[in-house]
Amino acid sequence: MEQLQHFKSRWQRFQYVECVLYAVGFGGLVYLLTKNLGFGLVGFMVAFGIALVLNKPWKIKTESVIAFVDAHVPEAGFSSGLLTLPTDQLSNLSLLQRHRVASRLKDLMPKLMPPHHLQKAALVMFGFILIGVLGRYVLGDFSSLSSKKGNNKEQIQFAPLDSIQEGIEIPELTETKITVAYPSYTGIPSLNTSNPNIKAVEGTQITWNLTFDGEVQEVIMDRMGELIPFSKNGEQYQLSQPLQSSGFYSFTFKDLEDNAYLTDLYSLEVTPDNPPMIEITDLNQYSYFEYNDDKTIPLNTQIFDDYGVNDAFIVATVSKGSGESVKFREETLQFDGSISKGNKQQRLKKLLDLSQLKMDPGDELYFYVEAQDNKTPTPNIARSETYFAVIRDTVTDEFAVEGNLGVDLMPDYFRSQRQLIIDTEKLIQEQPDISEYDFKFRSNELGFDQKSLRLKYGQFMGDETELQDAPGQVSAVEEETHTDEDGEEKDILDGYSHKHDSENEHNLVVEHPEKDEEEEEDPLHEYLHNHSDPEESTLFEKSLKAQLRDALNIMWDAELYLRLYQPEKSLPYQYQALEIIQEIKNSARIYVHRIGFDPPPIKEETRLTGDIENIKNVDKNESFEYEMTFAATRKMVARLETLINGNSQFTKSDNTLVLEAGNELAQKAVSEPVKYLKVLQGLRDLEKTTNRTKEMYVQVQKNILSVLPKVESNPGKGARSLDEINLLYLKELGDYE
């Protein structure tokens, strides 16, 4: 009986093991395919249950054991059933048989294997697991592909800002549609995506369409602190924004209960539309031509642009002449053949013919290629380097200008009156020794000088004069070098003498083109605003004008007597004129003096007494708000370290710290959004209660540390401790001295 029971329980155990093998196989398969232990366990349970129901190991009855034993053990003599029956119900023969069978079975039973399918079950199990492993490889490759895709197709996810009460239905974002409409000129078709991290060309129009399942109060876009509400368009919320600068954005929405929900931070990255690139091949920066050369330049250029070239042309500047007289002429030349607008790459040619540009020997040509791309509204313009072409001149003429042209003119004029006097006196003195003709000629000459001088001063007065071109002549005279003052005076006087006329003729002979230009420029221009209008002459004050007028009148008399060959009569007038002119000069000096320093009056009674009683100390008080750069962020690092070590919990004050750190970093982030995105995102995530995990802290801290700049140098006071030994040592150091 006992043996049979043992056998039965063994049989059952085998059955159970079989079930377990099947279940493990199936569970393993599920686990391997889903990579989820929970699913694996469920699969195991289910398979185990099914196997149990099918096998029903608990239903193995003693009868079937007996039948099995009878069938497989000949020694049992088909009487093993006797063992189950109570002894008192058996006849003696039966008892004997029972005893016999029992004694035989005693040895045989432990060796008897119950019917089982363990091998099969094991094979099935390994088969399942093998399929699982294979499936995992296949799926793994596939899912890694799809997960890569999935990264691109990141979805907008909202998370509640605060923990919300149970039972509130959270409105769910069911559809996100982001339309990235590239500027039409780029030729890129607009893109529909759900990836909120957008990278596009400047000027792209981005439209967000959000559809919510459930009632939503409002949806707002937070773009670097700027809050832009969505407009409601039927079921959808829509917002359209042009992409102008890089930055971040996030969305918030409020449900009807005023619970706020927040998304992660997403980046907006602007890729600039680069200006065209111009490449000029096989051309030297400088080309020189002789006058008899073939003066052509083959210009081959290649222009690239990221979205298409719109226009390209050559800007050529021809310069004629040299020095002050240089003249420029700018021309825009089109390339041979038309430009295929919108092509990203253009290959253009032009044969520049210098003679067509009306260039003569000595002329120079500067040219560059300018290209525009098709960016709207303002195209990007790029220009190549400037190239030079020169036709060598056969002759070169030197042109020199004296350094102090025109500056010292006025005093010279004044001085000439004195010179006139000197000359007149000399003439009177020499009168007995020279011929009468000579005398008269010189007197007349002096008269002319006197007249020129008068006219000169008349110009100051704004008088019409016969010698309109006097200033130009003066400048021509000034070109000559003057060694000493007298010489200089002579030169000026010469300028007004007859000689001057011939010199003027000489000037005409040389006929410098620049001379024409220069003559238009009046060296006195700076001193005189408008010579022709006496009312506008502002050089002298009213009294001075009167004085000058007097001087001019006197000069008339002086000239008169000179012309009458009576220099001695003219002399007093000349002196008079000189005196007045002298006065005018001095008045000018006083005028200069007036704009100088005006010292405060000195109190003579306190001067040099050494009394400083009334002098007070000067006090100056200033305060500076100093804060270390990224102070809050640095604090955040330390705070995170304690949070990571699990020594404390996230508190309210931490929230403000997170906010401050975020603000500090956001300022930096504008310039490099991609670098800072992770950091800012991390900090924002900490605002959500669900994200306050150790892993998150570690991540945020790592990101912060990677962008934090160095601590700036600043002296400070730290802590240290001095114990008795150190003190004694320091004291000994002092005694050593």
Place this chain on the structure above:
Amino acid sequence: MSDGFMLLNHNLFWPLLIGCLVLLGFFVWKEWHQKGQSRFWIKIAVACIGLTSLFLLILKPATPKDTTTGKAIVLTEGYRAEQLDSLKKVFKRIKSEEYVSGKSLSIIEDVDSLFLLGHGVPLYDFWQLEGKSVQFLGGEAISGWTQIHHTDELELGEELKVQAQYQNPQKEYWAVLKDNGGNPLDSVQFEEGEEQLVQFTVQPKASGHFVYQLEEKNAEGALVSSEPIPFIVEDREPLHILILNTFPTFESKYLKNYLAEKGHQVLVRSQLTKNKYKFEYFNRDTQPIYQLSKQALEAFDLLVFDVESYQNLGRSASTVLKESMAENGLGVFIQPSGNLFTLSKNQLPIGFDADFNTDISLGNPPQSLQKYPFAFQQEFPLQPIKMDSTTIAAYLPQGKGKMGTSLLQNTYQLVLDGKPDSYAAIWTEILDALVPQFEKSASWEMVTDIPRVDEPANFWVHSSTNPLEVEIEASSKLPLLQDVPIPSRWKGVQYPRKKGWNQLQIPADSTSQFSYFVFGKNERTTVSQQNVYEQNQRYFGQGKSSNAQVSATSKKMEPISPLWFFVPFLLSMGWLWLEPKL
């Protein structure tokens, strides 16, 4: 018996001898009738042999022998199996035991001479080997980090210096220093050789308790090992500075602007005329100072003089200044000018030598700066202040305080040149050296190099509080032992319970918290092996054979095997029994 032979039961000698003689007498008497026959004599001889054997069997004669019972081998981490084998060959049946930290050695009780194999026994278990003759034989060569030294406490803005030595480096492996976030900061590639020294200098970016990692990576970049570098960064406090000038200079102007902008409290007094001053107060209350008094100076950390105001100090002001420096730790900086170098040693105890150099090059990229054509006389108490290993200033300790000056001229030129960072770096270097530090009420010192969980960590506390109490994380008190020669010094032992930062504090003083880092089981293993090895070597001496005396005592008396006596006894008795039957 004397020459190395003795009886173990020698107190039984006489009774036994008598008994044997009596027995022999009985035998002789019994066989007397055969007297005259040769059998008789044979029997007597055999009986003698038998009795002697019995006699010796009981007395247990012993001979001195090189025994192994007095010796044992203690195996510690890193022992060499071949060494053990060869020891076992020499000393047969020598016992050996592996040392496990926290368990006392059991074989030690009945031995007095030990072979110590491996890297050795940690310092705190030396007591177990006390009084034994120990032969320290060493073990396998240690490969890995054998030394890691680093700054454990620094102020924000200072640099963390890490110096480490790697024994038997693998070529093309890397040492990488990572910050607490795991961002790599610096790295060094190993070269071939017996040991590799690596040195890192980085500036921590925030204050707090941090653990950087010194990682070892193989050529492929996979992590081989990682050692924590724990340190504490403290915040700094702004300074209180008084600048006294006889006339305004650009140097002072820029210095005060720089300091004021950095949030320090600055008071500038420039003399206008006799007894008339211009006071400038930055970030502080408007409290003028006319006379230097000890009380007034107490509020300041640093006093900046120009040479003239320093020279014009009255006798009392000089005394006050000296006292303030010595007792309160006031720092004094004298702005150099031409006059400075003409001061006598009485006026300024810093000596100069002319070096005729008017230029100095600092920084990277090197930047030329004007300097006075002098150099400091390097006398003992004078401490140079260096930047890029160039002396730019020097100070003289004056009690707790310091007095210093620099050689630089017109440093404000740096600001004008648009290099305010270099300017800041120079003045930070100089002023940091001069300003006093806070005095903490207690100072702590961890004596144990590498504290570990459940291992004793010895520390010293210096505190004027008496009696002193120390708490472990505000819970239980720790007993302390007061030092005899220095009564303010206390010794304590703590068995840390957790890895990472642990705290000790004086309950009466909340500011005096002491944080120390407890290393995990797998951290700093090679360093502590090296330490233990060195300690053992120092303590036991390597390779020194145990001395002669120890060898003598280790010659144990071994009883001669009783079989030698029993067999003759049996044979002789057997003969005596058999003989009559023949």
